[in-house]
Amino acid sequence: MAPNRTSPNIIITGTPGVGKTTHAEMVAERTGLKHISVNDIVKEKECHEGWDDEFQSWIVDEDKLLDAMEEQVLQGGCIIDWHACDLFPKSWIDLVVVLRVDSTTLYDRLTARKYPEAKLQENLDAEILEVLLQEARDAYDEEIVVELQSNDTEEIDSNVDRIEAWVKQWKENNS
Ligand code: DAT
Numbered sequence: 001m002a003p004n005r006t007s008p009n010i011i012i013t014g015t016p017g018v019g020k021t022t023h024a025e026m027v028a029e030r031t032g033l034k035h036i037s038v039n040d041i042v043k044e045k046e047c048h049e050g051w052d053d054e055f056q057s058w059i060v061d062e063d064k065l066l067d068a069m070e071e072q073v074l075q076g077g078c079i080i081d082w083h084a085c086d087l088f089p090k091s092w093i094d095l096v097v098v099l100r101v102d103s104t105t106l107y108d109r110l111t112a113r114k115y116p117e118a119k120l121q122e123n124l125d126a127e128i129l130e131v132l133l134q135e136a137r138d139a140y141d142e143e144i145v146v147e148l149q150s151n152d153t154e155e156i157d158s159n160v161d162r163i164e165a166w167v168k169q170w171k172e173n174n175s
Pocket of ligand 1: 014015016017018019020021022023109149150151152153155156
């Protein structure tokens with residue numbers, strides 16, 4: 001089924017600290033697609049039911065969030081940067097990139113961010129148990145879900161090259 005858009009929508013997902021924002025910004029710069037930071041939308045458009053103090057994060061109102069994003073995403077050309085993916089309708093999404101990282105590296109990144117203990121542990125467990133990868137595989141067709149490693153800057157470069165090439169191919173196939 002051909003989507004009604006001339007530029008693809010990509011989700012870049014994974015456990016916090018895995019490198020989503022870093023990748024999304026670089027892919028946006030290379031491809032001209034727009035980086036959509038879902039965290040910023042949740043905050044700015046108040047798509048939440050308050051703040052969870054223990055986990056230091058917003059309690060997201062998913063319906064409100066989807067309403068806030070729909071118009072822009074349906075136009076295509078969005079790189080959606082978030083630590084969850086299964087709320088987005090399948091018809092919105094052309095590629096799901098799940099970034100992965102070794103747990104010791106993730107521990108260092110989240111410690112540097114001064115995550116509280118409960119949140120640090122929850123996220124390390126989620127990465128080890130491949131929660132986001134499973135969520136992506138359960139929610140989307142397997143051929144659009146790609147798992148990429150994000151342990152060092154060389155991997156960032158090769159991931160960004162790969163996503164850029166995919167965008168180019170998608171545009172050729174859908175022009
Ligand atoms: P996220 O958006 O998934 O929370 P981020 O892009 O903010 O992650 O990255 C968290 C920190 O880790 C940031 O200081 C950049 C660094 N980082 C991310 N991916 C990396 C990689 N593949 N190699 C080296 N550093 C990386």
